[in-house]
Amino acid sequence: MELRTRFLPRMLNSEVEEYLRHNDIIIVPVGTVEMHGGFPLDSETVISEAFALRMAEACDGLVLTGLPYFYAGATASGRGTVQVSIRQGIDYLSAIAHSLLRQGFKRQIYISFHGPAHMTCSPMVRDFFDETGVPILYMDLSMQMGRSAKDLFRSFDDFHAITVGAYQIMGRLEDVPLTAEYSAPHTQSCAGFADLFGLAYQSAAVGYCFAEPQDHMPTTAVPDEAARQALADQGAELIGKLVERMDMPRVVSQLRELKAYNDGAGEKYPWMPSAWNTRV
Secondary structure (H helix, E strand, C coil), X not given: CCCCCCEHHHCCHHHHHHHHCCCCEXXXXXXXXXXXXXXXXXXXXXXXXXXXXXXHHHHCCEECCCCCCCCCCHHHHCCCCCCCCHHHHHHHHHHHHHHHHHHCCCEEEEEECCHHHHHHHHHHHHHHHHHHCCCCEEEEHHHHHHHHCCCCCCCHHHHHHHHHHHHHHCCCHHHCCCECCCCCCCCCCCHHHHHHHCCCCCCCCCCCCCCCHHHXXXXXXXXXXXXXXXXXXXXXXXXXXXXXXHCHHHHHHHHHHHHHHHHHHHHHCCCCHHHHCCCC
């Protein structure tokens, strides 16, 4: 079917129901609102939303936007940062996932570009499977960059380009301010604890906060509109290339195949939570 928009909140209910007659894919960008150098506070939300749109276009999915308030982490020292606990985020996201399943979205994909987001998304995804028997997926976009596109990302300048490109994709390029104030190199004030931070995956090893606003983070200079547009074009192209390498048609196909595989395992081992909870 031809869609007027892929963003579920912008659709009519009748349009969603028509979509669900032939497909069941929804991509959920999980964001944050936190201090981010010379970029707006919602920059990591916007990056996830832009990726979600391109991913949905690649696999005929919809996108559920409007989820910017989750665990921010060490940036809570910034007064613009909205900090929600990990437990609260898990419960909220779980409620959304259960609603989406009742609505008919059997293939759900949660994505984030925010480093600590795995602490919210991964537990929810695993518990959801035990509760419903339905495998839903979490994709860590920063991990995808390191795994599938090291050749595309040679420096932090490419990361900053992705940020600006995401705002362009979402029709919000002018929200990126013209400034060079935050572009000076900076060594994080907590760098002396890197050995501790490296003992578990991304921000999950130990509690800490950033003592200086510059710790998150120096951002590339955007001195004028021409520089902003050049960054946006570069970043939008990088997002497109990375999504292409993700091979979203294969991802959503595997989700369907995994459901059948899990159902077979449930018949064989009915005491597994995923089998037990769907039969009682």
